[in-house]
Amino acid sequence: MTDQLDFELMKEAVADQLPRTAHQTARTRAERFLQEGIIVSPRFGDLPYRDGEIWADSSQRARARFVHGFIFFSDWHKTVLSDPEVASAYAEAAIRIARKWADTYRDGLVLPTVSHHDETTAQRLIQLTALLLQLDDLVSKEESNWLFGLAMDTARLLASEEFHSAGNNHGMFQDLALLYFSVMADSIAPPERRHFFDTSIVRLHSYFSSSFTSEGVHIENTPTYHLMVSKHVHGVLDILSQVRHEHSGFYRSLLDKAAEYATHALMPDGMYPPISDTSQQFESAAARQNIFDSEEFVFAASGGKLGSRPSRRTLVLPDSGYAIYRSSWNDPKATFAFFSAAYNANYHKHSDDLSFFLRSGGVDLLSEAGAYGYDYKHPLTKYAYSSYAHNCLVVDGISLPRTDKSSHLTTLESEKVGNDGFRVTGRTERLRDTAHTRTVEIQETAGIPEINLTDVVESRGQHSYELIWNLGPDVEPVVHGHGFELFHNGIKLMDLHFDADVPTKISLHKGEKRPKYLGWRFPSFGKAVAAPAIRITFAGSRAKLATRIRLANFTYRDRGLNDKSLAWRRSQDGIGLNHLTVPAQSEAGSQKLAVIFSAIHQAGDFTYNYKNSIDRVGVHALYILDDFGDQGSYYLADHGDRSIFDAVQRLISKELSRLNLAPGDLITAGSSKGASAAILHGAAAGAGRIIVGAPQVKIGSFLRQPHPNILEFITGDTSEEAVNRLDGVLFDAVSSMSDTTRLSILVGEADHHYRNHVLPLKAHADTRGKNVELTVLPGLPHAEIGAVYKNFLTENLQQETLGTCEETVPYIFHTMKGQPGSLALQVQVPAGWEVACRLFSGSQVIAKTSYAGDGIAEWEALPAGKYRARVYLRNAETSEVRPFTTPWCTIA
Template identity: 25%
Template sequence: MTENDDKTAKVDLLAASDTDLRRRGLEVDQLLTALRSAPLPDLTGWFTIQEIKQSADAVLEDGWKFSRFDPVPIATLTDWAQYGAAHRSWGFHLHAWEFMDPLLRAADADDGDVWLRRVVRIAVDWVRIHRGADDEADPMAWYDMSQSLRTPRLIAIALRAARHADLREETVILAEALAWHLDELHEDRAFNPRNNHGFYTAVSQVHAGRYLRMLPDAARTAEEGEERLALMARSQFAADGVHLEHSPDYHRMLLNSFELAVQDDLILDEEIRARIQRAAYVLGWMIQPDGTILQMGDSPATQVIGKVLDSIDPHTRFLLTDGASGEPATEELAAFPEGGYAFVRSPQPSAPGELARSGYLAFSAAYHSRAHKHADDLNVVWFDQGHQILTDAGRFGYGELLDRESPLRAEGYYYAAPERQYVESTMAHNTLMVDGRNQQRQGRKPYGSALTECVQKGARFDLSARVRHSDYVHRRRVVYTPGKELRLLDAIHSSRSEAREGVVWLNLDGSFELESVGEEIVLVAETENGPLRVSVSGPGRRLDPVRGQQEPLRGWRSRKDGSLEPTWSLGFAFPLETRASVETRLRLH
């Protein structure tokens, strides 16, 4: 576009924006005066779901960097749609305007006028391209999360621009963009109450209602947002505080946003605030001894110790700060019968630096919806003696969608990457597989929580759950003696008369080396306290241990999106004729 074309486009956009504001019953000069005097919102809050570490100079000179992707030339960008077409997450984070955060911080600095003008120019260019554009032109522009997270950044830009008389025309354009962003947030397609995205739509509306009271739709927007927030709090977090999407990292992320909304007084409902308090307590149990969030469901190995230093729960704060703040917990067992998790941390750390030495066990027995759900019923993760032993496969990332006609859709897969499909599979988790098939997800009615009795008996912890599958029932007892052993007691009742085969899959950390294979499989890892040996015995026919097998994929985990690292995959196959009861034992020595 030439300079003359750019000027013409801006004049046309200004005229259209002015006309639309007047159509809405707004007198433009009065609106600008109200925007100029409105309080400025903070530049961080519920909408900063990840920290942008680039400087403002780097964003504009080198391009905005997201994950492993090439830098995006924000300063000269005209084709926004290409990034979402290449990768949905890339497009979502781009259209959420996350790149604006360091630019806005620079605009608030003492010499920020130049930065503000750069920010305003990018925002106006985006509005020019996307005003009136439909979903087909760039679906990620109007993706529910994109518009929810973009709205508070657009508000921050418009209110700052309004304070500069020479940016009057740009402010008119941005003000009208705010008005139609509120329109978009009202749409049914913008609010999905079935997953965590609905929270961001709802809180975006409440946020907008607070700072845009000069717009005639602000009161209705805030009221609808408050109603939606109440619905989301009750549907996203169980009464015991567990996030109902099978992913501790999404629990962490959504809880953080809820906590920030509470701190910003965007949530006043006491019942909601109490539920968030319980969710903060649950988060502490999801912190592993290595300082990362438990990798069940769609969870990368997010480091939180030393990164996130606050929580509204004092026990969780104690863990997040590795004992520097908060209060140590005394209970070593926590079971959440509605959420479907049970945890052991023994001994509980009571002083700085002790977290890493705790024995830790996580047991999942939940299926609330398809959201982030892997084929992993009755999965366990285990740390002991300062080392991870049983691992989870992680999430690998999302990427390209499967063709809608792919038969893999019937198995519950949405994404095309074989690595993504592997980390979702049953064999990538520490649980039971029957007849070589993944546990069913697609077309299966969610059962909620499957936890039964979870008790502590002296130094031993005994956790139980029962899951009904389409043609068999699986009961599992997890008997854990910290520092000594883990026993998995599986009882299966088949509703079919023919002979079948079960496999107990185990995935051990890749830092172990295979020492011997006999009656037991012995693996050893070097630790700062000397060698750690794990002896594994199981039922029936032993499957050959492998680490990082390529064809077919077996023995892998993903700590961060887009990458795999080897783990040990062990399997024990046993015959199943109506009923079977088997024991798998892991001893430390």
């Protein structure tokens, strides 16, 4: 220690750190005490003083610390106490307040104990130190001496080893208060004054030496605490450098190291992300103060308005447990990613091990709940600390403990770091019987960041798991079977898709309190708003999830599910299903429900088919997206788990019930993959009609070559056993099909589905007496089935709804591809019946055919226009005739 100290040299530096709020808002708050008896807090609002009763209310711990710490005096020192016209009145009021408090709480024996909380006591001494300087010429010597005595009692308490909180920022405030008081209070006897000073300096050096990691990150797990503590490091350096104290060099070196994390942890908007107990605010004041003597920090804190742009865009700190990326330092809407595999101390620790935060386009995308407060009994505080408020893993529905003695079990390994991205792996074994490893890889393609996460979960036993994604409060999610899209003001900003090697379920939550809290965001302490959260659930002893996060070149094609005018809805009865319901447009149509299943599209493109055709008929319609995996699931299974199938069946049943319809009123439809699904679900639901085009019957054999990804998703592997198992599901469905169900199949003769799929199914159905009608079109390949099938579907639906025949017959009426001006009609003629027809152009009959049993008619060299056919179905034995009319068909 320095033998001789000139306290006068340090006073100006200390005075700069004492409370000095001087703006008009602070004065207005201070004036309300004399005017209304109200203590005003920017955070807690109006607090009635009521002759000191305010101190007895400890229902909100943070608020109680505010009033017992005399922190409200911060608004007084440089406003009302510095104004000669009113200073005396406020000085007397300050003495009254201090005496009133001391009457009950001075000895610390009266509840609430928050009166002598470690940091609260320190804040009170800081305020008393400032008051002593302000009140010296405003109150009597007796009052001044009394106030000095209260400050001395407080300082002696803070100097005692029994009361000191070593190792955290509360102890730091205790020692700062002791340092400020020892420098500023000349009335302290010299030996005790030196004792206060030396005690504070030794403790502060010890704390600052141990409270930062080797990489210069404050250990209390929160960026704003890192900045706050660094600010006080700067303050201590400023004080000690006035007397060239031997510790000055240590503090300079510490600040240089701390600047890097403080700079990179700032988001593009100049705020810190809502990590742990961070209270978000713009850090422009810190930029002006230049706490670190770093122009790069000034640049980040000012949002690029001041200082110098940092040279690097990534920062990986394996010892501290953080990896940070940004796409640009110049753009407030730049992409910012923050990965935390940190457990550096118990203080301000949340259960956030391996949480990943993402902001882009000026919007929080993958966010965190933030901090609600320090009242640990409040359910929202408990939630804020829990794993459910962060983007990480939960085992068996039980959050990680906030703290334990296992900080060494959460680690971060750096594998690759560049200026445009990194690859790091975080691991925690703090979970129950489980290790969770998360690899985060960020790389730029053409300047656009692509983010890939790999989560590996390994347990010794069987468990249930929840992977949580908390979303920003300003985004609108569209959830799919294995991922989601995020929109802001109708513009898509991000999508996330994951591949898992186990069955999973994904669900959306917002503002829930039961069965447990989920889907909340805390923009500031004590304020809660509902925000969307995604939960992915799975089970087992091991799982791997590979997640793609894209901010452009999206995985999911935007099909307008976020368009509120389209009325897309999502059921969450078990497996969630995205579906669109369209009400019937006619009385006849209201007696039928058509459920349409979609074909295979490109990966990530999940949509519906044949809506225009269905709309023309006007029946009730239900369109269900098969948005599971990357190309669908045949509405059947996820790695062998048939929950998808069960969810579809429940949705169909609920829709029939809602419409007051029976299973016999159900029609299922689709082509190709959609045809397979229509047979599966129509048979299971007891549909009256199943109308399909070119179904894949041997699904496993079909998928093995062109779509092994779908095969593996449905069954869990691509083995021969899996292929055979999947090949049998449609045969089983037809075997179980009700005798009252009519299955109508349209297929092209040139389509490989005809011989490899449809004929085997027809033979199987015939041996079991099932009602399967087959319409085969000569020369039609599979690639052209859609254009023909839509007419086939429309015409069959019209027969069902119009009731023109007692028993409808399948038919198609279409233009002939490659033959301009040609039309073809093909009717599936029942045994013992024959067909004749008349071709109309407007109201004029332009051609006729005689009765024949093949049901085929073709016309060539027709001029452009609209045509339709009047069809006569005649029983060859009884001469009974049942006519029907086709829709119009246009020749361009």
